[in-house]
Amino acid sequence: MSAWIRMIPLEEATGKLKEMYQRVTTPHGTVDNVMKAHSLRPHTMEGHLVLYKNVLHNPENTLPFWFLEVIASCVSMANHCDYSLTHHFANARRLIGDEDRAQNIWNALRTEKWSEVFEGKELALVQYAHKLTVSVGNMVQSDIEHLHQAGCDDGEILEVNQVCAYFNYSNRLLNGLGVTTQGDVIGYYKEKPTESS
Numbered sequence: 191m192s193a194w195i196r197m198i199p200l201e202e203a204t205g206k207l208k209e210m211y212q213r214v215t216t217p218h219g220t221v222d223n224v225m226k227a228h229s230l231r232p233h234t235m236e237g238h239l240v241l242y243k244n245v246l247h248n249p250e251n252t253l254p255f256w257f258l259e260v261i262a263s264c265v266s267m268a269n270h271c272d273y274s275l276t277h278h279f280a281n282a283r284r285l286i287g288d289e290d291r292a293q294n295i296w297n298a299l300r301t302e303k304w305s306e307v308f309e310g311k312e313l314a315l316v317q318y319a320h321k322l323t324v325s326v327g328n329m330v331q332s333d334i335e336h337l338h339q340a341g342c343d344d345g346e347i348l349e350v351n352q353v354c355a356y357f358n359y360s361n362r363l364l365n366g367l368g369v370t371t372q373g374d375v376i377g378y379y380k381e382k383p384t385e386s387s
Contacts, residue, residue, distance in 0.1 A: 194368035198229040256285035271361035280377035314340035
C-alpha cells in the first residue's frame with residue numbers, strides 16, 4: 191500500500207482526473223504518489239501542480255536550482271517527511287554534481303551544523319527556512335533584517351519563503367495521508383529516458 195487512503199489507478203481514471211494524470215505523467219511514464227494522493231479530488235491536484243511548478247521550477251527564480259532543492263530537503267528533514275526528502279535530496283545531489291560536497295551538505299542538514307558547509311547568504315537562508323518550519327510563530331522582522339545583512343535581496347528571500355511554505359504544505363499532505371515512494375521513480379526528471387534506461 192502506498193497511502194492510507196484510496197488512490198485511483200491510472201487505468202481507472204476518467205474525466206478531469208484522467209486529464210490531470212496526463213499533465214503530471216513523468217518522462218518515465220509514471221505518476222508520482224504525491225499527485226496520486228489527490229486523485230479523489232483532482233481539482234486539488236491541479237492547484238498543487240501549479241504551485242509546485244511556479245515555486246520550484248520557474249525560470250524567473252534567481253537562486254540556483256540545487257540550492258532551492260537543498261531548502262526543500264532542509265524543510266522536509268525538519269518535518270520528518272521521508273517522501274519529499276528522498277525525492278528532493280536526490281535532485282539536489284544530482285544538481286550539485288559533486289558527491290563529496292553533496293554528502294557534506296546532507297550531513298550538515300542532518301546535524302543542523304549548517305555553517306560547516308554554508309556561509310553568507312546561503313547559510314542565512316537555510317537558517318531562515320528551518321526557523322520558519324519549526325518555529326513559525328516566533329518569526330520576527332529581525333529575521334528578515336538578518337537576511338538583508340547577509341546579502342540577500344527581497345526577491346531571494348521570497349523565493350526561499352515560498353519553497354519553505356510549499357514544502358510545509360506538501361510534507362503535511364504526504365505524512366498526513368501516509369504516502370510512500372512505492373512505485374515512484376526517484377528524483378528529478380529533466381529528459382525522457384532513453385530506450386536503454
